[in-house]
Amino acid sequence: MALNARTKKKITNPDFTLFDVFYEDGSQISNRKVPVAELEAEDKEGAVKAYLEAQDRKIGEASGTPRGAIKLVIPTTIKMMVPAGR
Numbered sequence: 774m775a776l777n778a779r780t781k782k783k784i785t786n787p788d789f790t791l792f793d794v795f796y797e798d799g800s801q802i803s804n805r806k807v808p809v810a811e812l813e814a815e816d817k818e819g820a821v822k823a824y825l826e827a828q829d830r831k832i833g834e835a836s837g838t839p840r841g842a843i844k845l846v847i848p849t850t851i852k853m854m855v856p857a858g859r
Contacts, residue, residue: 791849794825798841804849822846 789806796802805828807821814820822843833839 792821792825792846793849794843795845795847796841797844800841818846 788809790809790812791804792807793801793803794805805825807824811817811820811824825846826843829840829843
């Protein structure tokens, strides 16, 4: 590899925050976008979860495959170990 190899820059959008979403069925989706305006609510986690659940409902209606219930929502920037049974 060349010494001056280019690296890909991450583009960040200040209008959105990214979240990892864990579902009751054990599935996970990373980097879900949530508008920063949703984070201004008093119950931030509840507001983010409600926003993502509404988005999941729309996607489920369009695709005919409903999404399961959301179990846990964490900001993508937080790196933590989530136990398999959680």
